[in-house]
Amino acid sequence: MRVCFFVRLLPCLLPLAGAMAQVNPTPPAALGPLTVEKIMRDPAQWLGTAPANIAWSEDGRQIYFNWNPEKARRDSLYVTTPAGRAPRKVSVAAQRALPAATGEYDQRYTRKVYEKNGDIFLLDLKTSRIRRVTNTAERETDPAFALRGTLISYTRAGNLYTWDPATGETTQRTDFRRGNRPAGTQPTDPAEKFLRAQQLALFQVIRQKDQDASARAKAQKAVARLSPKAIYLGQRTVESIQLSPDGRFVTYRLAQDPATEKTAIVPNFVTASGFTEDISTRTKVGAPQKAYEMGLYDIGRDTTYALGYQDLKGLDEQPAYRKEYQLKAKAPAPADSAKVAKAKDKPASALRRVVPYGPFWSDDGRRAFLVIRSADNKDRWIVSLDPATRKIALLDRQHDDAWINGPGIGYDEGNVGWLPDSRRVWFQSEETGYSHLYTLDVTTGQKKALTSGKFEIQKARLSRDKKTWYITANATHPGEQQFYRLPLEGGQLVQITTLPGASEVTLSPDEKTLAVRYSRANRPWELYVMPNRPGAQARQLTHSTTPEFESYAWREPEIITIKARDGADVYARLYRPATAEAQGPAVVFVHGAGYLQNAHKWWSQYFREYMFHNLLVEKGYTVLDIDYRGSSGYGRDVRTGIYRAMGGKDLLDHVDGAKLLVDKYGVSPQRIGIYGGSYGGFITLMAMFTQPEVFRAGAALRSVTDWAHYNHGYTDNILNEPYLDSVAYVRSSPIYYAEGLKGALLMCHGMVDVNVHFQDIVRLSQRLIELHKENWELAVYPVEDHGFVEPSSWTDEYKRILKLFETNLKPAEAARTGGTQ
Incomplete structure (x- = not known):
C-alpha cells in the first residue's frame, strides 16, 4: 500500500544530509495559497511517499522497507542500517536472494521456515544457510515446524506433506480428494x-x-x-490442515459453499476492448454463507471423525433482538416503508452455526485449544481439545448482544497463544468494555487480567525469551499509540516510546533495538530507530517529504471533546481560522469505514481530506472531524453504539458537534455543511434527509444508500440479517428517508465501485426523481472504484464539493469569487 504525504519537518528532526541532497536537489516551490488543483495532484509526484512494510534482517544489521523517493510509478525495496547509513535501493537480484520477511520460527529461534514464490525454504539463523525444501510447479504454502521441530510441514494442492531435514525424505500425510467416494468401496452411511x-x-x-x-x-x-x-470431500474444500505434535492426528477444517449464491455484477463501460465488460463482485447481506466443521484424522486407527459442538454453553441461545419480534414490538419507521417493517421475519434456527479455528498446541505438545466463533458473531468460545477422545471443554466464553470484535479479537481467532508453562493460555477480550490481555489456567480454570483500565491493548506479543510482553496501547490518550513492555505475570506497563502521536514498532531480532514508524497530526510517517529502553532518543533515518510540501505551514488540529446528549464524550479534530468570521461558515467531515479512528494525534490516512480542510480554513471555514459512535479506539460501548441503528447515535454525534460549533465557536447555525465518503457518505445522506434544519448542504461520496444491498461480513454483524431483522434495516437506510431532503445535495460515485456498488446511488437517484426533489446532483466517475486513483477524478470531485459549500454556505459574492478553485 502506498501512503503519500507532505509536512514541514521541525529543525530538531534533522534528515540525513547526503541522502536528502540527492532526493530533493531543487529549491522549494511555494505551495500556498492552496487550491484544489494543487492538493489533488498525483501525491507520489509532489507530496512524498512514506516508508512502509518495515522488516529487520535476521541478523539485525539491516532494516528493509518499501519507499519511493524517486517518484517512480511504484514503491521499491530499500535498506538502511540502525547506525543511520543513507538508504539505498535493493537490486532485483539481491531481493531474490533474501529470505521472506514472514515465516515460522522454531521454539528456540534457531531456524526459520518460510514460503517464497510458491516454494518452501529453511533458514539456519546461526549460519545463514538457506535450504530449499520444495522446487515444484505447484504452489506450497503454510510452512511450519512439525513433530516438535524434527520435520517441516506444508500444504500442496489441499494436502499435508512433511519433509525431514535429516534425510531429505518427503512424506504425504493426507489424501484429501474432491468428489464422492467411488462405488464399491466400504460404505460408512x-x-x-x-x-x-x-x-x-x-x-x-x-x-x-x-x-x-x-x-x-x-x-x-x-x-x-x-x-x-x-478422505473424500464431496463438494467441500479443506483448509487449516495440521499435524499434531506427536504425529498421531491430523486436524482440518471443512468448508461447504452454499448451494445457491447470487453474485452482484458491476458493468465496466470504459474498457480497452470497446465493449462493456462485467465484473463479478460479491453477494449481498443475508445471502447463504459457508458452513464449517472441524475434522480429525486418527492416523493410527486410520479413521476420520467430525468434531461436535452441541454442548457449547449458549449455542442454543437466540439473539436478544429476536425478543422484539417475538413480542411483536413495533419500531418507528418511515411511513413509506411500513410494508418492509411489517414483513414476517423467519424464525432463527435452534442451534447456531459456528466457525472453528485452530487447534493451538502448547510448547510441550501435550495440550491444545480451539477458538470457536458463532456464525452470527455474538459469541466466542475458547475450549480445550482432546483429540484422542474428541472432547472439548469450555475455558472462556465472551458474549455480546451486539457483536464480538475489538483490537486483538477481530472476526477470527484473534490474538491468542500459550504461556511457556504449557498450562496457561493467553488471549484478548472486551470483558470489561475495553480490549485487555488475559491468561487462563486450563487445569484450574483460573483467569487473570494482566492489563486493565479505560484504554485498549491494540497489539500484544511475547518476547522471544517469553519473559516479557511487548504491547501497543492508547493508555496515555485515545488519540495516541505508544509502545510498552510488561512483565510476563502482569504488573506495571513500562512506556518505551514517548513522542506525541503514533509509534509503530518493529523489534530487532535480539529485541534490543526498535525500528519505529512515527508520525504526528501534521507530520507524516518517517522511519526512526532507538534503543529498547524508556527515555531513549529516537533517531530519524528517512526524510520523505518534498520541498514544495515543506513550504506550507500545515495546521495541527485541536483535539477536543463534544459532550453528546446522552452524556458520552465524543472526540473530534477542530480546524479554526486564525481570525474567525462572526457567524461564519463551518463544514463537518465524516470519516469512512465506521470502525475507524481519525480524531487522533498522528498523520491521517485521509491526507487529501486533511489538505482540503487546510484549504477550507484559508477560506474562512471552521472544520470539525468527529470520531462518532462506532469509531475505533474507544472501547466496546463506542464500537457497538450503532448496533441495529446506523444513522442513530453516530448521526446525533454530528448534530451535537454542529451545536457546539454554534454555541462555542461562533458559527452560524444557517451555514453548516457536511461531507464524507463511504460510511461518511451514508451519514451525510442521513444528515441531509433527517436533519435538514442543521445541515444546509452536503456532499455524499461513494455512499451506502440501502444497507440491504451491502455485503454480508460487515453488515450482518451490525444489523443482523435483513430477513430476520427488517426493522433495523429500515431504521438505518437513507433510501427510506429521502423525502426529507431540503438542502443542497451533491452525490459522487465511481461507476466501477466493487465495494459500494454504483447501483446504490442509481436506486437513490430514482427515488429522488419519484419524490420530485430538484436540489440534488449526481457526478459519476466512469473509471473509478471505491477508492479513487486518478488525480483528474479527485480534482473534479473536490472542486464540486468546494463549489457546493461556497455557493450554499457563503454570501453570493464570496461564492462567485471562490467557488471553483
Whole structure:
C-alpha cells in the first residue's frame, strides 16, 4: 500500500544530509495559497511517499522497507542500517536472494521456515544457510515446524506433506480428494451399509467377487508402503490442515459453499476492448454463507471423525433482538416503508452455526485449544481439545448482544497463544468494555487480567525469551499509540516510546533495538530507530517529504471533546481560522469505514481530506472531524453504539458537534455543511434527509444508500440479517428517508465501485426523481472504484464539493469569487 504525504519537518528532526541532497536537489516551490488543483495532484509526484512494510534482517544489521523517493510509478525495496547509513535501493537480484520477511520460527529461534514464490525454504539463523525444501510447479504454502521441530510441514494442492531435514525424505500425510467416494468401496452411511449387507447375503456371485477384491487389496497393502487414508470431500474444500505434535492426528477444517449464491455484477463501460465488460463482485447481506466443521484424522486407527459442538454453553441461545419480534414490538419507521417493517421475519434456527479455528498446541505438545466463533458473531468460545477422545471443554466464553470484535479479537481467532508453562493460555477480550490481555489456567480454570483500565491493548506479543510482553496501547490518550513492555505475570506497563502521536514498532531480532514508524497530526510517517529502553532518543533515518510540501505551514488540529446528549464524550479534530468570521461558515467531515479512528494525534490516512480542510480554513471555514459512535479506539460501548441503528447515535454525534460549533465557536447555525465518503457518505445522506434544519448542504461520496444491498461480513454483524431483522434495516437506510431532503445535495460515485456498488446511488437517484426533489446532483466517475486513483477524478470531485459549500454556505459574492478553485 502506498501512503503519500507532505509536512514541514521541525529543525530538531534533522534528515540525513547526503541522502536528502540527492532526493530533493531543487529549491522549494511555494505551495500556498492552496487550491484544489494543487492538493489533488498525483501525491507520489509532489507530496512524498512514506516508508512502509518495515522488516529487520535476521541478523539485525539491516532494516528493509518499501519507499519511493524517486517518484517512480511504484514503491521499491530499500535498506538502511540502525547506525543511520543513507538508504539505498535493493537490486532485483539481491531481493531474490533474501529470505521472506514472514515465516515460522522454531521454539528456540534457531531456524526459520518460510514460503517464497510458491516454494518452501529453511533458514539456519546461526549460519545463514538457506535450504530449499520444495522446487515444484505447484504452489506450497503454510510452512511450519512439525513433530516438535524434527520435520517441516506444508500444504500442496489441499494436502499435508512433511519433509525431514535429516534425510531429505518427503512424506504425504493426507489424501484429501474432491468428489464422492467411488462405488464399491466400504460404505460408512448406515443405510448404505444395510444395502451392501443385503446384497452379499442374497447373491453368491457378489460374495465371491467381494472376497476376491478384498484378497487383492490385502496383498497390495502388504507389499505397498503405508499410504494415508483417502478422505473424500464431496463438494467441500479443506483448509487449516495440521499435524499434531506427536504425529498421531491430523486436524482440518471443512468448508461447504452454499448451494445457491447470487453474485452482484458491476458493468465496466470504459474498457480497452470497446465493449462493456462485467465484473463479478460479491453477494449481498443475508445471502447463504459457508458452513464449517472441524475434522480429525486418527492416523493410527486410520479413521476420520467430525468434531461436535452441541454442548457449547449458549449455542442454543437466540439473539436478544429476536425478543422484539417475538413480542411483536413495533419500531418507528418511515411511513413509506411500513410494508418492509411489517414483513414476517423467519424464525432463527435452534442451534447456531459456528466457525472453528485452530487447534493451538502448547510448547510441550501435550495440550491444545480451539477458538470457536458463532456464525452470527455474538459469541466466542475458547475450549480445550482432546483429540484422542474428541472432547472439548469450555475455558472462556465472551458474549455480546451486539457483536464480538475489538483490537486483538477481530472476526477470527484473534490474538491468542500459550504461556511457556504449557498450562496457561493467553488471549484478548472486551470483558470489561475495553480490549485487555488475559491468561487462563486450563487445569484450574483460573483467569487473570494482566492489563486493565479505560484504554485498549491494540497489539500484544511475547518476547522471544517469553519473559516479557511487548504491547501497543492508547493508555496515555485515545488519540495516541505508544509502545510498552510488561512483565510476563502482569504488573506495571513500562512506556518505551514517548513522542506525541503514533509509534509503530518493529523489534530487532535480539529485541534490543526498535525500528519505529512515527508520525504526528501534521507530520507524516518517517522511519526512526532507538534503543529498547524508556527515555531513549529516537533517531530519524528517512526524510520523505518534498520541498514544495515543506513550504506550507500545515495546521495541527485541536483535539477536543463534544459532550453528546446522552452524556458520552465524543472526540473530534477542530480546524479554526486564525481570525474567525462572526457567524461564519463551518463544514463537518465524516470519516469512512465506521470502525475507524481519525480524531487522533498522528498523520491521517485521509491526507487529501486533511489538505482540503487546510484549504477550507484559508477560506474562512471552521472544520470539525468527529470520531462518532462506532469509531475505533474507544472501547466496546463506542464500537457497538450503532448496533441495529446506523444513522442513530453516530448521526446525533454530528448534530451535537454542529451545536457546539454554534454555541462555542461562533458559527452560524444557517451555514453548516457536511461531507464524507463511504460510511461518511451514508451519514451525510442521513444528515441531509433527517436533519435538514442543521445541515444546509452536503456532499455524499461513494455512499451506502440501502444497507440491504451491502455485503454480508460487515453488515450482518451490525444489523443482523435483513430477513430476520427488517426493522433495523429500515431504521438505518437513507433510501427510506429521502423525502426529507431540503438542502443542497451533491452525490459522487465511481461507476466501477466493487465495494459500494454504483447501483446504490442509481436506486437513490430514482427515488429522488419519484419524490420530485430538484436540489440534488449526481457526478459519476466512469473509471473509478471505491477508492479513487486518478488525480483528474479527485480534482473534479473536490472542486464540486468546494463549489457546493461556497455557493450554499457563503454570501453570493464570496461564492462567485471562490467557488471553483
